[in-house]
Amino acid sequence: MTKTRDHGGNLDAAMVRLGGTPGEWLDLSTGINPMPYPLPPIPPESWAVLPRGTDMARLSDSAAAAYATSARVIPMAGAQGAIQIVPWLRTPGRAAVQGPTYNEHAAALRACGWQVSEVAHLEALSGADLAVVVNPNNPDGRRHAPERLSALAATVGLLIVDESFADPDPDVSLAPGEVPDNVVVLRSFGKFYGLAGLRLGFALANGTLADRLAEMAGPWPVSGPAIEIACHALADPDWQAQTIAKLTEGAARLDAMARRAGWDLVGGTPLFRTYAAPDAAAAQNTLAGHRVWSRIFPYSDRWIRLGLPQDTRWRQLDTAMEAARCT
The missing domain is CATH 3.40.640.10 (Type I PLP-dependent aspartate aminotransferase-like (Major domain))
Structure with a gap:
């Protein structure tokens, strides 16, 4: 039997287990920029x-x-x-x-x-x-x-x-x-x-x-x-520079949320942040209760990784992280 490779971006599995629709979920289990490049006209x-x-x-x-x-x-x-x-x-x-x-x-x-x-x-x-x-x-x-x-x-x-x-x-x-x-x-x-x-x-x-x-x-x-x-x-260097600045700002905002939740920064990039929580699986479940999906790892019971949300979804993440602070 082929061994399943462990990845982020597995929101389908989360929905099978926990319900909800893709629109309700905030999928932060990958490190993909949530502000995509605007599509140009395609011949x-x-x-x-x-x-x-x-x-x-x-x-x-x-x-x-x-x-x-x-x-x-x-x-x-x-x-x-x-x-x-x-x-x-x-x-x-x-x-x-x-x-x-x-x-x-x-x-x-x-x-x-x-x-x-x-x-x-x-x-x-x-x-x-x-x-x-x-x-x-x-x-x-x-x-x-x-x-x-x-x-x-x-x-x-x-x-x-x-x-x-x-x-x-x-x-x-x-x-x-x-x-x-x-x-x-x-x-x-x-x-x-x-x-x-x-x-x-x-x-x-x-x-x-x-x-x-x-x-x-x-x-x-x-x-x-x-x-x-x-x-x-x-x-498009202007878009690139503006995006780097915005991602860097978002990463700092996410770090501040994590600190309030009692999580320690392990490291990351402006596209994703990895933290050490007291119990990564419990933290993931708490976030999932607010329809925020995160990434945990089979080799660590403490590490949890989050990508950045779209501009309109920070409030949902803030609510979920506040719940994580209380667990």
Whole structure:
């Protein structure tokens, strides 16, 4: 039997257990921006024809400019699409993942025959045939300076740096520097731009590694409408700056609520916050009683993660957090 992978975004399961409708629930179990990029006009042709090579090149160039990178940018069906490809880039051997972290990395590697171990410290990744670092990390927001990751790359066979939550914190990104030939940088479009349904992400790499990624992604890894939307969004620095400021303000507001509830900040990014509560499962149940869905973790009985709500739903969250303070 296939083991179910533990994820946020599982509101369906919450509704089966607790009732309610999607409109009643405030789903904060993911780290997706609740203020999505406003959709631009989409040419009808984008729906009707396969993306051309020039369209794909336009998307790659837009992403390269947005991420300030000289590496080759390969569009993918979400960062998850790249995660599924990574295990096939080398012959399976010994992989090490710095954890705890997003569990799809280890799961995808194991499914393809890799021997996977989870390590706590960056230095313990040294010597692995393939190493994975999520930077900033999900769920605790742990960060590593780009120089440390470049140094780590020299000690492993292949280094995967997942920067899915790096958009609000560009200084942490490895992309603007010289991306080593044995490094793949993963970027998510949907999380920061609040359009996860587009299923768009990017893999940044150089040389034969980039060639291999492009070959395995295939000629049409993303849709025409996704290309049009992303090219607008990636070239909109004013929206990006305003959104980073608003997310940062929202994260501080959420931290203040958590402090009043007696929770300690573990870490996070402007897109999500992880706290230590006395009893994470009890806290989740209390919030759920007010139709607020959160994320807890099988490896910790205290950690609880919350994304940010839409502007119109802060009152619902405040009421739920007030109830959590009283339990």
